[in-house]
Amino acid sequence: MNIRKITDGIYYVGVNDRVTDRFEGLWPLPQGVSYNSYIVKGKTKTALIDTVEIGSVRNFIRSIYSEIGDSRIDYLVINHMEPDHSGGIPMVLSHFPELKIVGNKQTIAMIKGFFHIEDESRFMEIADGATIDLGEKSLRFIMTPMVHWPETMMTYVEENGVIFSGDAFGCFGALNGGIVDDEMNVEWYWDEMYRYYSNIVGKYGRFVQKALEKTSTLKIDFLCPTHGPVWHEHINRVVDIYNRLSKYESEPGVTIIFGSMYGNTGEIAEAIARQLAAKGVKNIKIHNAAKENLSSMISDAFRYEGLIVGGPTYSMHLFPPVEEFMIAMETRELKNKVVATFGSFTWASAAAKTLKEYLQKMKIEPVASLEMKHAASSDTYAEIEKLAEKLVEALKLK
Ligand code: FEO
Numbered sequence: 379m380n381i382r383k384i385t386d387g388i389y390y391v392g393v394n395d396r397v398t399d400r401f402e403g404l405w406p407l408p409q410g411v412s413y414n415s416y417i418v419k420g421k422t423k424t425a426l427i428d429t430v431e432i433g434s435v436r437n438f439i440r441s442i443y444s445e446i447g448d449s450r451i452d453y454l455v456i457n458h459m460e461p462d463h464s465g466g467i468p469m470v471l472s473h474f475p476e477l478k479i480v481g482n483k484q485t486i487a488m489i490k491g492f493f494h495i496e497d498e499s500r501f502m503e504i505a506d507g508a509t510i511d512l513g514e515k516s517l518r519f520i521m522t523p524m525v526h527w528p529e530t531m532m533t534y535v536e537e538n539g540v541i542f543s544g545d546a547f548g549c550f551g552a553l554n555g556g557i558v559d560d561e562m563n564v565e566w567y568w569d570e571m572y573r574y575y576s577n578i579v580g581k582y583g584r585f586v587q588k589a590l591e592k593t594s595t596l597k598i599d600f601l602c603p604t605h606g607p608v609w610h611e612h613i614n615r616v617v618d619i620y621n622r623l624s625k626y627e628s629e630p631g632v633t634i635i636f637g638s639m640y641g642n643t644g645e646i647a648e649a650i651a652r653q654l655a656a657k658g659v660k661n662i663k664i665h666n667a668a669k670e671n672l673s674s675m676i677s678d679a680f681r682y683e684g685l686i687v688g689g690p691t692y693s694m695h696l697f698p699p700v701e702e703f704m705i706a707m708e709t710r711e712l713k714n715k716v717v718a719t720f721g722s723f724t725w726a727s728a729a730a731k732t733l734k735e736y737l738q739k740m741k742i743e744p745v746a747s748l749e750m751k752h753a754a755s756s757d758t759y760a761e762i763e764k765l766a767e768k769l770v771e772a773l774k775l776k
Contacts, residue, residue, distance in 0.1 A: 381441050381444060381445055382557040382558065384416070384540065384557075384558060384600055384602070384608055385538050385540060385599070385600055386538060387418060387419040387420065387515055387538070388416060388417070388418050388419075388535065388538060388540055388600070389416065389417040389419070389445050390414065390415075390416055390557045390602075390608060391415050391416065391417055391426075391438065391441040391442055391445055392412050392413055392414035392415045392416075392430065392438075392441075392553075392557075393412065393413055393415075393430050393431075393434040393437050393438050393441070394410055394411075394412050394434075394552035394553055395407070395410055395411050395412070395413060395431060395433065395434055395552065396410040396552055397433070398410075398411070398431075398433070401462075401550065401577075401578075402578070404577075404672075404673075405550075405573075405577045405578070405671075405673045406671050406673055407550060409550065409551040409552060409566075409570065410550075410551065410552030411462075411550050411551065411552060411605055412551075412552050412553045412605055412606060413429075413430035413431050413434060413438075413462055413463060413604065413605070414428070414548075414602065414603060414604045414605060414606075414608075415427060415428045415429055415430055415438065415463075415466075416428070416542060416602055417442065417445055417446065417451075418512060418515060418517065418535060418540075419446075419512070419515075420511070420512025420513035420514055420515035420516075421512070421513030421514045421515070422511075422512065422513030423452040423453065423510075423511075423512040423513060424446060424449065424450065424451055424452055424453075424512070425451070425452065425453040425454070425455055425480075425510070425512060425517060426442065426451050426453070426454050426455070426470065426477075427455045427457065427533055427542045427602075428455070428456060428457055428458065428463045428464075428542070428544075428604060429454070429456075429463060429464060429465065429466030429467055429469075429470055430462075430463065430465065430466045431461065431462045431463070431465045431466075432461065432465030432466065433465075434466075435465065435466045435469045438466055438469075439466075439469060439470070439473055442470075442473075450474060450476065450477070451470075451474045451477045452476075452477055452478065452512075453477060453478050453479075453480050453502070453510060453517075454467070454470055454471075454474075454477050454478070454479050454480065455480045455481070455517065455519075455533050455542075456479060456480065456481040456485050456489070457530065457531050457532060457533055457542055457543075457544040457604070458526070458527060458529070458530045458531075458544040458545060458604065459481075459485055459488040459489065459492070459527060459529055460526065460527060460545075461492070462604075463544075463604055464488075464489070464492065467479070467489065467492075467493055467495075468493055468495075471495070471500070478500065478501065478502040479495075479500055479501050479502065480501075480502045480504055480510065480517075480519075481501070481502075481503070481504070481529070481531075482503065482504060482505065482506075482519070482521060482529060482531060483503060484528055484529035485529040485531075486501050486503055488529055489501075504519050505519075505521075506519065506520065506521040506531075507519070507520070514537065515535060515537050515538070516535065516536060516537065517533050517534070517535060518533070518534045518535075518536060519531050519532075519533055519534075520532045520533070520534060520592060520593065522544065522546065522585070522588070522589035522592065522593075523585060524582045524585035525544065525545060525546050525579065525582055525585050525586050525589045526544070526545045526578060526579050526582060530544050530545070531544070532544055532546070532589070532593065534593075534596060536596075536597075538599065538600070539596075539597045539598055539599035539600065540598075540599065540600045540602060541593065541596065541598050541600075541601055541602065542602045543593075543601060543602065543603050543604075544603065544604055545578065545579060545603065545604055545605065546579070546586065546589060546603060546620065547601050547603040547609060547616050547617070547620055548571075548574055548603035548604055548605035548606050549567050549568075549570045549571035549573075549574045549575075549603075549605060549606035549607075550570040550571075550573055550574045550605065550606070551566065551567050551570040551606055553606070553607065556607070557607065557608055558600070558607065558608045558609075558610050559607045559608065559609050559610055559611050559612050560610050560611045562607065564607060564612060567606060567607060568619070569677075570606070571606070571616070571619055572619070572623070572677045572680065572681050573673055573674065573676075573677040574605065574606075575619070575620065575623045575624075575680070576623065576676045576677045576679070576680035576681075576710070577673050577676055577677065579624075580623075580676065580680060580710040581709055581710045581711060582624075583623070583624035583625065583626060583711070584624070586620060586623075586624035587621075587624050587625065590617070590620065590621055590624070598613060601613050601616060601617075623680055625714070626680070626712065626713045626714035626715070627714065628680070628681060628682050628683040628714070628715065629661065629681055629682055629683065630659075630660075630661060630682070630683060630773070631659065631660070631661025631662065631663070631681070631682035631683060631684065632654055632659055632661070632662050632663075632682055632683070632684030632685070632686060632769070632773075633663045633665070633675070633678040633679050633681070633682045633684065633685050633686070634647050634650060634651055634662065634663070634664045634665070634686045634687075634688075635665050635667050635675055635679070635685070635686070635687045635688075635700065635703050636664070636665070636666060636667065636687070636688045636689060636700070636720075637666070637667045637668050637688075637689035637690060637697035637698075637699050637700040638666070638668075638689070638690065638697075639690055639692070639697070642690075642722060642750070642752070642753045642754065643688060643689060643690045643697075643720070643722045643750070644666070645753075645754050646688055646720050646722070646748075646750060646754060646758070646762060647664055647686075647688060647720075648664075649754070649759060649762045650686060650720070650762055650765060650766055651664055653762060653763055653765075653766030653767075654684075654766050654769070654770065657766060657767070657770045658770070659684070659770065659773075661682060663678045663682065665678065667689070667697075667699035667700045667702070667703050668697075668699040672702060672703060672706055675703055675706075676703075676706050676707075676710070679703075679707060679712065679715075680710075680712075683715065683716055683773055683776060684715070684716045684717075684718075684769055684773055685712075685715045685716070685717045685718075686717070686718045686719070686720070686765075686769065687700065687703065687704065687717070687719050687720075687733060688700070688719060688720035688721060688722075688729075688733070689701075689721065689722075689729050689733075690721070690722045690723065690729055691721065691722065691723035691724070691726065691727055691728040691729040692729075694726060694728045695728055695729075695732065696721075696728065696729045696732035696733060697729060700729075700733075701732065704732075704733065704736040705736075707736070707740065708736055708739055708740055711740065712740055712742070713740065713741070713742070715742065716745055716769060716772045716773050716776060717737060717742050717744045717745065718744050718745055718746040718747060718765050718768070718769050719733040719734065719737070719744050719746075719747045719748075720747065720748045720749070720750070720765070721733055721747075721748075721749050721750075722749065722750040722751070723749070723750075723751060724751070724752060727749065727751075730747060730749040733747070734747065745768045745769055745771075745772040746764065746765040746768040746769060747765075748761040748762065748764075748765050
């Protein structure tokens with residue numbers, strides 16, 4: 379059981395999931411993930427903030443009882459309806475039949491759709507800025523649509539400077555004993571935060587920016603997301619990471635994504651990387667799209683300023699694993715990057731053209747592109763050197 383007092387009257391009752399292999403059925407969870415839920419106890423009323431994924435409900439209910447004993451839950455606040463947080467709603471309702479479900483109009487429509495709860499008396503609909511008094515403690519609701527679904531909102535407890543932020547400021551990685559950041563070594567969570575943001579929230583950068591603006595004047599001592607540590611000591615760093623990533627701002631470095639059937643196209647990736655290193659680029663990440671998970675490729679593409687993508691022509695298409703990466707970039711509306719491409723073919727060219735088309739859809743003009751027929755020649759290596767030169771020049775101007 380994970381129970382931890384965060385501050386006066388506010389308790390963590392979330393759970394760790396070390397069993398699920400892939401988040402949303404897609405994204406690997408090598409270090410697990412936490413589904414965070416919180417109890418807010420006022421003098422007169424008690425609220426539960428969010429639930430957990432359905433597979434972890436038994437431990438969750440146990441934690442709630444352990445914290446509240448014989449008293450009751452008056453409100454269940456639903457900040458976000460994705461099933462990793464809403465899966466526990468039916469079980470919570472069956473244990474606390476008298477409580478009111480608090481959510482906005484869209485939340486309530488989703489609860490009805492997902493769980494077929496039609497009894498209107500179960501719901502308390504709230505709007506942006508509404509408050510609920512718990513007795514010497516209050517909940518204020520802040521609508522933050524599309525961070526990460528349209529119904530998402532945050533809940534703020536002004537008296538304690540605590541904000542329950544939903545997916546915003548979350549990261550992959552289960553909690554290993556520590557719950558608040560001041561009782562753990564947080565170092566390995568930063569990479570998982572990049573991966574979580576880019577994989578899950580990455581498409582919604584402009585909405586994250588709006589949410590950051592809307593909450594910028596709040597006094598926040600504890601930042602309580604739905605995944606990962608509760609932030610207290612490192613709030614500034616966490617907000618900075620989300621701010622930069624949602625503006626597509628990056629760190630110095632280059633990500634190279636390639637596909638290759640027999641090594642000829644892969645050789646271009648290796649040669650480009652060597653040229654970049656010789657020209658002073660220190661952070662270079664190379665990913666073989668056919669072998670590695672899309673998750674880490676997306677994460678590095680968000681993280682670094684430069685992106686080079688290349689692959690062979692395959693049955694008159696771009697090599698499928700590379701195309702999957704380009705679709706992921708288009709979906710996430712990637713921008714603000716210095717990009718170059720390389721394609722190859724044996725008898726009819728398609729890869730180079732398809733790469734260019736994806737970039738056009740994203741309104742990205744590559745700083746350099748090259749195309750190779752068959753295998754690398756001395757001309758190819760000369761082109762590789764030029765491509766690396768142009769990319770490094772463009773990175774310097776950025
Ligand atoms: Fe953690 Fe969008 O759910």
